[in-house]
Amino acid sequence: MPTLETCVFCHQDVPESSTEMTGHGIRCLPCSTKASLAVLEGKSRMGDHLNPTELDAVIVRCKHEMMSGVGTLILAGAAFVISSLLGFAILASGAGLIAHGYSTRRQALEAKKSFPSAQVVSR
Numbered sequence: 074m075p076t077l078e079t080c081v082f083c084h085q086d087v088p089e090s091s092t093e094m095t096g097h098g099i100r101c102l103p104c105s106t107k108a109s110l111a112v113l114e115g116k117s118r119m120g121d122h123l124n125p126t127e128l129d130a131v132i133v134r135c136k137h138e139m140m141s142g143v144g145t146l147i148l149a150g151a152a153f154v155i156s157s158l159l160g161f162a163i164l165a166s167g168a169g170l171i172a173h174g175y176s177t178r179r180q181a182l183e184a185k186k187s188f189p190s191a192q193v194v195s196r
């Protein structure tokens with residue numbers, strides 16, 4: 074005679090060989106199958122293995138995880154703004170150097186043409 078166990082989910086007595094252990098106790102094959110099908114439908118099986126206190130801990134831990142995600146997004150946004158501003162500043166510096174160099178060179182070339190024999194006067 075097979076040993077019978079009571080399923081903690083449906084409370085049926087079933088042979089021990091057709092059971093599995095969950096966080097709440099013995100579960101029969103039909104209840105395990107229902108739980109597997111529920112997973113395929115996208116339902117969570119966390120309640121099969123965790124008690125309400127453990128689920129509360131998961132909920133708090135997930136809240137902290139989400140807050141960390143928000144903080145990371147804020148840091149990413151700040152890094153994006155800072156890097157954009159830094160990139161713009163470097164771009165403006167490069168353009169400024171080109172413009173100043175071009176303008177000064179052009180003035181020097183014109184001055185050289187206008188005053189080819191210019192000399193420094195000293196007393």
Ligand SMILES: [Zn+2]
Binds near residue numbers: 084085103104105
């Ligand atoms: Zn069952």
